[in-house]
Amino acid sequence: MRYMGVAAVWAYRFTLAPFLGVGQCKYHPSCSQYAIDAYKEFGFFKGTLLAGWRLLRCNPWSRGGVDYARDQRVFK
Amino acid sequence: MIVASPLQPLEDLLRHVLNALHSVGLPWAWSIVGLTIIVRMLLVPLTVKQIHSMQNMQAHAPQMKEIQRKYKGDRTKLNEELMKFYKENNINPAASCLPLLAQLPVFIGLFYTLRHFAKNPPGGQAAIDRGDFSWLHFVPDITKHANSHWSGYVLLTIYVLSQVASTYFMSGTMQKSQRYLMMILPIAFIPFILRFPTGLVLYWMTTNLWTVGQGLITRRLIPKVAPPGGPSPSGPKRSSRTPPKEPPPPDAVEPAAEVPAPKQSNAQPRRVKRKKKARR
Numbered sequence: 001m002r003y004m005g006v007a008a009v010w011a012y013r014f015t016l017a018p019f020l021g022v023g024q025c026k027y028h029p030s031c032s033q034y035a036i037d038a039y040k041e042f043g044f045f046k047g048t049l050l051a052g053w054r055l056l057r058c059n060p061w062s063r064g065g066v067d068y069a070r071d072q073r074v075f076k
Numbered sequence: 077m078i079v080a081s082p083l084q085p086l087e088d089l090l091r092h093v094l095n096a097l098h099s100v101g102l103p104w105a106w107s108i109v110g111l112t113i114i115v116r117m118l119l120v121p122l123t124v125k126q127i128h129s130m131q132n133m134q135a136h137a138p139q140m141k142e143i144q145r146k147y148k149g150d151r152t153k154l155n156e157e158l159m160k161f162y163k164e165n166n167i168n169p170a171a172s173c174l175p176l177l178a179q180l181p182v183f184i185g186l187f188y189t190l191r192h193f194a195k196n197p198p199g200g201q202a203a204i205d206r207g208d209f210s211w212l213h214f215v216p217d218i219t220k221h222a223n224s225h226w227s228g229y230v231l232l233t234i235y236v237l238s239q240v241a242s243t244y245f246m247s248g249t250m251q252k253s254q255r256y257l258m259m260i261l262p263i264a265f266i267p268f269i270l271r272f273p274t275g276l277v278l279y280w281m282t283t284n285l286w287t288v289g290q291g292l293i294t295r296r297l298i299p300k301v302a303p304p305g306g307p308s309p310s311g312p313k314r315s316s317r318t319p320p321k322e323p324p325p326p327d328a329v330e331p332a333a334e335v336p337a338p339k340q341s342n343a344q345p346r347r348v349k350r351k352k353k354a355r356r
Contacts (some may be wrong), residue, residue: 002246016180028155031173058173060122066159 005039005047026064031055037069046075086185087192094189104193105211105218108186108275112282115182122175126339131297139165179283183276190273194219211278218275232269233278236262238284245291 009032017032025031025053035051050072058064090111097107133140143161149155159308161167197203209217217226222228239262243255262269269277 011270017258025173028159029152055173055177060175063163063305064159066156 001044002047005044005051006036009035009051011038015036025058026062027054027058027067030067031058034067034069038072042072042075043067050074052056083181083185083188087188088179090182090185090189091192103211104209105215105275105278108218108278109282111186112279113286115179116283116286119175129167132165136161136165136167183279186279187272187276190219190275193275194273209275215274215278218278219273221271222274222277223270227276228270228274228277231274231281232266235269235277235281235284236266238281238288242284242287242291245288245294 013032018041025033031035031051035047035052038050038054039047041047050069052073054067093111093114094104094107097110098104102110140158140161143157144154147157193209197209199206199208203209204217207216209219211218215231216225220228222232240259243258
């Protein structure tokens, strides 16, 4: 199940990302890499929530920076 | 269908906007161009932010080059160090995923709207015959697939060129291999894009051209102040983001030298508060 999430992110990377021109993320790792890490480490549902939350944080009013999925504080 | 249902409200909204633009007197094709321009104009405030942050980065270019040289082999480490550097120097990287992803629903919504148009065009066959869906006298029908007429290939060429150009402008600090991939992929997708409605190509072409135009203007606005090689002067470092930082210290320190210690401790928290306000 969790590899479905990873596969979905890869599918996004090779199909939609070039159309959108998402080339740079203010966070490290990038949002898509974060999603892959989150899926691998927390499974499909938590991974989706974490990735979604990360996308919402990745907005023009946030500060960006280094932020690994394993350092998340949503699920403890 | 699964994708379509949650996007139904958006599709309706897009159709309303298109209808409104059309009822003003614009042909359908120009309505799509108009819709694109509206979407991009809503994103302009973000561009202004982007210009600020690019100016800021320009001022720090020498140090960033130094970091890039230091961690040349290790890309992950390089990114991490760059992010740390941004944070230390109060640089807010311009690019963020959300505004770009926000365009995705518009894209998909427009895809469905145009597909709907193709199935049952408003006005029926008569409208198509009348040329309601034509554009600039050379695209006969924007609801048809791009490969149904030679004009589709013209639009496609412009689209690919504009896509490559806009990727070039967007990908500021992207790694080279990634940048090439982003430029090559649209070309690899041509067989699929050929089956898209021409109107969709029109939308993507317009939005790319807007990006290119914006990129050109942005480049003009950013003065190349960074001296090559030497350490950056502290002047531009402070001027752009934290102007109140400089005036308070002399005011706060001078009286502190005369008056006893307790007042000095009072002055310091006040300074911290001011800093926080300035940052917001």
